[in-house]
Amino acid sequence: MIPTPATPTATYNYPNRMGRIILLSMEEIIGRNGVNAILKLGNLSSLIDNYPPDNNELDFAFTSVTCLTEMLERAYGPHGGRGLALRTGRACFNYGVRHYSTQMGLTETAFRLLPLSAKLPAGATAFAGLFNNFTDQRVSIEQTEGKVLWHIERCPLCWERKSPDPVCHLAVGLLQEALYWVSGGKVFNVEEKTCIASGDPTCTIEIVHTPIF
Numbered sequence: 136m137i138p139t140p141a142t143p144t145a146t147y148n149y150p151n152r153m154g155r156i157i158l159l160s161m162e163e164i165i166g167r168n169g170v171n172a173i174l175k176l177g178n179l180s181s182l183i184d185n186y187p188p189d190n191n192e193l194d195f196a197f198t199s200v201t202c203l204t205e206m207l208e209r210a211y212g213p214h215g216g217r218g219l220a221l222r223t224g225r226a227c228f229n230y231g232v233r234h235y236s237t238q239m240g241l242t243e244t245a246f247r248l249l250p251l252s253a254k255l256p257a258g259a260t261a262f263a264g265l266f267n268n269f270t271d272q273r274v275s276i277e278q279t280e281g282k283v284l285w286h287i288e289r290c291p292l293c294w295e296r297k298s299p300d301p302v303c304h305l306a307v308g309l310l311q312e313a314l315y316w317v318s319g320g321k322v323f324n325v326e327e328k329t330c331i332a333s334g335d336p337t338c339t340i341e342i343v344h345t346p347i348f
């Protein structure tokens with residue numbers, strides 16, 4: 136893979152397919168008209184009825200991803216917008232990201248037979264690889280006592296944003312749903328503890344090993 140130069144002017148992107156998944160997932164939550172209103176509000180009208188194609192080209196800018204969730208907050212209020220971003224994240228997993236699961240080795244018998252305590256870190260590592268290998272997003276995994284920390288080091292959800300509170304709720308929703316799927320229907324406590332938008336070095340999402348139910 137060709138390394139992306141880390142200059143301040145560098146633009147970072149998601150693959151078109153992921154941009155498409157986010158827009159289609161958001162449609163499931165707020166409807167086509169809702170998405171169109173968000174696109175207008177964010178000066179992204181060129182995407183109306185013109186979603187990115189279903190391919191792996193890195194052509195959906197982090198600025199657009201961030202803009203979508205920021206406009207959700209503007210249109211529905213900070214609280215409402217963040218709830219919708221969370222639900223969009225959950226839908227994203229079911230809409231498309233799950234289809235990468237074979238590539239990630241998560242459907243192999245060896246993985247399925249692992250105990251839950253081993254499955255979570257192994258699944259998180261494989262899932263992080265998906266972002267690191269196919270997108271400009273950078274994720275590292277840290278394991279601590281009873282927790283997995285998902286560190287987003289370069290984050291498409293709060294790109295150039297400033298906020299007193301963490302804002303990467305779409306990622307929280309995506310991880311919640313991924314964990315639900317990987318554990319065969321268990322619900323985990325998933326929380327964004329730090330956020331680059333708040334001046335922290337990483338957007339860090341904490342996953343507690345023991346399911347809530």
Ligand SMILES: [Zn+2]
Nearest residue numbers: 290293303338
């Ligand atoms: Zn972030």
